[in-house]
Amino acid sequence: MNLISAKVGPFRSINAAQDVDIDRDVTVLVGMNEAGKTVFLKALHKAQDALGREKFNPTDDYPRKDYTSYMRRHAEKPETAVALTYQLDQEEIDEINTDLNTAIKPGFTFSISYLYNNSKTISINVDEAPVIAALASTSGLSSDAVAAIKKALTLRDALDQLNGIDRNDADDAFLADLKAQVEKSDWANVVQYEVWGHLSSKLPKFLYFxxxxxxxxxxxxxxxxxxxxxxxxxxxxxxxxxxxxxxxxxxxxxxxxxxxxxxxxxxxxxxxxxxxxxxxxxxxxxxxxxxxxxxxxxxxxxxxxxxxxxxxxxxxxxxxxxxxxxxxxxxxxxxxxxxxxxxxxxxxxxxxxxxxxxxxxxxxxxxxQLVLLLDEPGLALHALAQADFLRYIDALAEDHQVIYTTHSPFMVHSDRLHQVRVVEDKATIGTVISDNLSGSDARTIFPLQAALGWNLAQNLFIAKRNLLVEGPSELAYLQAASALVEASGGKGLPEDVTIVPVGGLNNVATFVSLLGANGLDLAVLHDYSGKPEQKLDGLIQQKLLAKKSVFNASQFRDPASIGQDSVPSDIEDLFNPVLYLGYFNKVYAKALNGTPILESDLPAGDRIVYRIERALETKKINVRPSGGFNHYAVAAAFSTSPPEQLDSDTLARFNALFEAIGSAL
Structure with a gap:
């Protein structure tokens, strides 16, 4: 038997009843502090406390803003605080059908409503017809008794029908048994009462921690x-x-x-x-x-x-x-x-x-039989310890349903967002609980976003060998160049090396520290400003990076002196300038108004991207409002529509780069 939904409210900060689907294994309530997560757990706990100590008390539990008006009707018409719906598993259904001659179908559900006066009402629907048919087939009954039973629509009706016929001894014995069965219950549907008798002793109860x-x-x-x-x-x-x-x-x-x-x-x-x-x-x-x-x-x-x-x-x-x-x-x-x-x-x-x-x-x-209610479990645990505790919750869920609250991204399985219910405290409405993540406040779903981000990061860095680059432009150029080198018969970047854009040279140290702690192999390729990079030198001195694993673009600019620092260089400087200008002119054809930038238009310098920016400034051409041009737009054009082949010098540069990276990793 599993709890499949809980309708809670009015109860404390839950002003209007909230119908919440409950997962068969684990349900996670995510929300900000004071949103009402604990309120929901407390309501369930009071409804069916396994230790028998909890009771509903309107003074403590009814929403305060409506308390006075409610108390005027409480004695005569107490409201429902919590309604719980359960679903039977097939083994339980088979047992009831065998014992009571019912014909309950798979997926059978029933509900219990818990009222503020601590009484409860049962909502259960069981057809008595199969039971009546089984009674009619009882051996030894007279034909009149069988006919009377078959006319009946309910067991109580069958009792009345039998009282109105001439009976033999077997009929009288049967009637006495049926009368005793019917008189045990004051329910109109006797079979429903008997089914409830089976279920009530197996009803899961709640434990709150x-x-x-x-x-x-x-x-x-x-x-x-x-x-x-x-x-x-x-x-x-x-x-x-x-x-x-x-x-x-x-x-x-x-x-x-x-x-x-x-x-x-x-x-x-x-x-x-x-x-x-x-x-x-x-x-x-x-x-x-x-x-x-x-x-x-x-x-x-x-x-x-x-x-x-x-x-x-x-x-x-x-x-x-x-x-x-x-x-x-x-x-x-x-x-x-x-x-x-x-x-x-x-x-x-x-x-x-x-x-x-x-x-x-x-x-x-x-x-x-328990449903575990855990309020902010593992809140004081380290992030990785929270991940360990999630494994423990999964172990508990093998035998018990678990409902827990959290606002920690490390207490949410990002691949099980169907288990998440967001809890928000909305002005004039009160606590609202929903599985609609898209319509929720950004602050409420932040733990889910963080969990997804962590999962994305873990999946992005699953490769044993990783090449850190400054941005997405390097990623685009390296992937396209690798394919072109391989097409020409050379060796591209090894397939098991993942290219990781880190968002600038300043972030390299952070990524090296985080990824290196996971035991991953790392190499770095960065632009060269013409002087040593102190942050990278510091990582090498701290033995977080091997010197042989740190490369810059200038080391591959001259095929005759591979591995030696030379002039300031970006990855764009490894391509033939005419080729790069061709893609630049294609991307910005509209802004250039039919007048492409030629190599002869470029001022002297080492880095082609800066030479182009200076040429645009000299010609007073604005390809974007902020000045300069979008380097990634050119890289994207190159990667989506690469040339059929590269010239021999460019192939030699990238072939040497990929060979060096593969060797270092």
């Missing part, structure tokens, strides 16, 4: 025992006695098979400590399966009194949790003073492993 449920560094066990006793004596006020930190420690003790009363009984200290330590070791191992930030951590437990401490820690034994870091020679620190991320992860495992047994403070057994 947030930062408030973290384990404390220490807790007084005598005080905890008193609180548990008070909770048992007054279950209606149990939540006032048992706060989240107490519940977290009770969960840890329960997992260790330790009763709170053991600390005041005959059970020895070593036995109690051994039990709790065993669970702590097991949980630490589970954490480290997904926690890859520091695998030298472990949780230690101690149980001892301290008469010198402040109340209540000076009365009876205290439970102490500490984290040992083997990386720092076994230094231990209090649990609640360590990394917030590790604390969250460990506390979550304690909470989840324990509440699967579903025990409230008074010890009553609860339900074990």
């Amino acid at each position: 947030s930062d408030y449920d973290l384990l404390p560094g220490k807790l007084n066990l005598k005080d905890l025992a008193t609180r548990v006793a008070n909770a048992k004596a007054d279950s209606n006020n149990a939540s006032k006695q048992i706060q989240p930190k107490h519940q977290a420690v009770l969960a840890l003790l329960r997992m260790a098979d330790v009763d709170i009363g053991d600390f005041s009984g005959s059970t020895g200290y070593e036995e109690l400590k051994a039990k709790v330590e065993a669970v702590s070791i097991s949980l630490t191992d589970q954490v480290l399966e997904f926690w890859k930030q520091n695998e030298d951590l472990e949780v230690e437990v101690d149980i001892r009194p301290d008469a010198t401490d402040e109340a209540p820690f000076n009365d009876g034994p205290n439970l102490y949790l500490r984290i040992k870091n083997r990386r720092h020679r076994g230094v231990t620190t209090p649990f609640d003073q360590r990394s917030r991320g590790f604390i969250w992860f460990f506390s979550f495992l304690v909470w989840f492993d324990s509440v699967q047994q579903q025990l409230d403070p008074s010890g009553a057994a609860k339900h074990n």
Whole structure:
């Protein structure tokens, strides 16, 4: 059975009911702070709390702006706070059909509405006709009884029909059984009541976890025992006695098979400590399966009194949790003073492993089919640790549906945006929840954009070998030139080398640092200004780049002195000037008004792009309002419509360039 939709509201900041589709595995609520993500989770939690502690309270939960008018009708006509729709899987459908002789079809759904007076209404539709047909085929019935049953439209009608005929003993026995079956329910459709009886015991319930449920560094066990006793004596006020930190420690003790009363009984200290330590070791191992930030951590437990401490820690034994870091020679620190991320992860495992047994403070057994509601999980985790935690959520989703909130791009699978629901707080409307990403505020979907950007970056740099260039012009020229060199019988750029435009020489250092950290092989090709580039020299000195992997355009300008720095050069200077001017004139033919720029028009200089810009200035020709010309427009024209072949000198230059890059990488 899966939750497939939740209709929430009016509830707190949700002024109008929001119908939200729920994914069968994981649903992600993305939105800004105070948008209403937690409100949605809290509504679900109150509807079907697995621990049985949550209730709807109009004073706390009904939208405040309409509270007064609502309370006038609350007693007689309470509104729906949450409506949940579930879908059965085929195994459950087959079981019901077999047990009750129904003919429920695949994809069967039903709904439950939870009202503000904490009652509920069931919406379920089951045809009684197949059940009536099965009853009519009961062996031993008289022909009159069979005929009466077949006339009936409902089970209650069948009961009335049988009461109006002459019956034999078998008919009377059948009638008695049918009467008992019908009288169990006050529903008009008895079969629907019986189906609900099957479903109600298997209904998934909600478990909510947030930062408030973290384990404390220490807790007084005598005080905890008193609180548990008070909770048992007054279950209606149990939540006032048992706060989240107490519940977290009770969960840890329960997992260790330790009763709170053991600390005041005959059970020895070593036995109690051994039990709790065993669970702590097991949980630490589970954490480290997904926690890859520091695998030298472990949780230690101690149980001892301290008469010198402040109340209540000076009365009876205290439970102490500490984290040992083997990386720092076994230094231990209090649990609640360590990394917030590790604390969250460990506390979550304690909470989840324990509440699967579903025990409230008074010890009553609860339900074990769960929908997990996680409020900002992994918020304190490093970005890569959040990616690790996503793997853990996927593991949880194998057995339980998970709904979680986030505004971190690293807590969203960019290839599963169908699982995302955006949450916005709109003026005069309140919280709005939707799967329509295109119509959402840019600030709301920023985490999704960032997630996509990260995914794009990862896919762009998946090659083991990467050539960093300054911009898209270099990318266009190199790809086209490589194809032309290969067509002439030479060797182009190796196929497994990815060309990465970084947006200028100033960004090279950043890209080298980021990509090099991923263990990728890098080379750099840059324009040459006529003097050494200090940033690149710094990368070489820091051993982030090998000197043999850094190239500039001037080193390939003269085929007779390959590898030697010469005059200031751009990649455009590796082409024959006449060829380059031909593409320039083609791109800007309209602006040039039929008067192309010739090589003889160019002033003296080393770099053709600057020579062209100076010629345009001299001729007072504006090909674009800002002056100069768009270098990439010429590169794009070259790459989309390259020449049939290059001259021998140009081929020699690019052949040498590609050979050098391939060798360096």
